[in-house]
Amino acid sequence: MNSTPDLAELEAATSRFAPLDGKVNGAGAHDGGLPLVMWGDIDKAVPPDKLVHGLLGEGRFAAFYGAPKSGKTFLVSHLCMCVALGWDFFGRRVSRGAVLYVAAEGADGLKNRILGARIKYEIPADTAVPFAVVPVAINLGPGGEDVAKVVAAAAELQRRTGHPVRIIVLDTLARVMPGADENSVADMGATLARADRIIKETGATVILVHHSGKAADAGPRGSTALPGALDTIVKVVKSDTGERTATVEAQRDGREGDAFSFRLEPVVIGVDDDGDDIMTAVLVPVDDSATAPKAKRRDPTGNTGVVFRALQRAIADSGEDAPASAHIPNGARVVSPDRWREYAYKMLSEATPETRQKAFKRGHDALISTGFVGVWGAYAWVI
Secondary structure: OOOOOOHHHHHHHHHHHOOOOOOOOOOOEOOOOOEOOOHHHOOOOOOOOOOEOOOEOOOOEEEEEEOOOOOHHHHHHHHHHHHHHOEOEOOEOEOOOEEEEEEOOOHHHHHHHHHHHHHHOOOOOOOOOOEEEEOOOOOOOOOOOOHHHHHHHHHHHHHHHOOOEEEEEEEOOHHHOOOOOOOOHHHHHHHHHHHHHHHHHHOOEEEEEEEEOOOOOOOEOOOOHHHHHOOEEEEEEEOOOOOEEEEEEEEOOOOOOOEEEEEEEEEEEEEOOOOOEEEEEEEEEHHHOOOOOOEOOOOOOHHHHHHHHHHHHHHHHHOEEOOOOOOOOOOOEEEOHHHHHHHHHHHOOOOOHHHHHHHHHHHHHHHHHOOOEEEEOOEEEEO
8 A cells, every 4th residue: 555645635734734814835933933934935045155155154153273373363364354355265255244353362463463464465554344353351151241242342343334244253262261161061052052142143153263172183172062063163284384274174064175275474564662573474375375365346236236336426426535534445435325326216227216215225235235335424435
């Protein structure tokens, strides 16, 4: 006897799950209960690695770990710089956005590395880069209450820059769980739960900078609760020649085993009181050491492209020099958001005022989030 139900039986069995309001296959909660996403509604693949193609997803949880002096902090800060500037990361395209780097240890060193990157890659000091450092330790351990502070700092960074916060770095894990036992499942679990709250409340990907265990192949130091909570794990190793290699050890949804190598190049960033050079180092990919990362800018298309060209035209016709401001690049030409909207409404082919308004809003938000346009108060400009 064939026990497999035929189509008619399946339809009869599943019909009783239809909501009373007639909205079959809805994803909303029923009678205040849990939301349901029905099988038939799952028809579109979700890219697991939109933040850094082939490496990191949006709103995920990752750890970069290695022995002391392995270069893990240099690698993470370089990745963050690429996301903040919209540069490819080791040939991988990125989604540009703001970065909040919690430097719970080594804040001065991180600031020196940023200065070194400006010099190495000839980035003008007044370039508006959505990258902020928190130069103090926080407490996300079992007794910590700093989740709200991190969330508030991310909101303030987004307000100041106009960019969504894509990455929040916690450097190092040990320093953001002071007094806790890394080997305790309870202590580590409480800390990871707080990091997960930050992800949920900000939408950012949280990257932990962490140390390796004593054994070479022991993985990240501490409780086994840690690797189980992570979406991405990257191990950084320094060879006897000084070359560093980062390997993707684990991916919840993506490809494992990818590796990329880099070296650290010394850079003079200043002179101390004794007249001696102040040095730092800058990450350089070993397969492209003579070339700085390049931003690959693709012009927006569709209605977003129309909205972008509307701003360009408005600035060409009636733009003004930007006022002196820490939030607007020097030399930028600006118009008011109202003037931008006026030009966009004239150029959009949408049929009604309501559809034009929606098209402009979608284009406006997309251009800001992808780093094509900046908006601050009464001014809008092309980046």
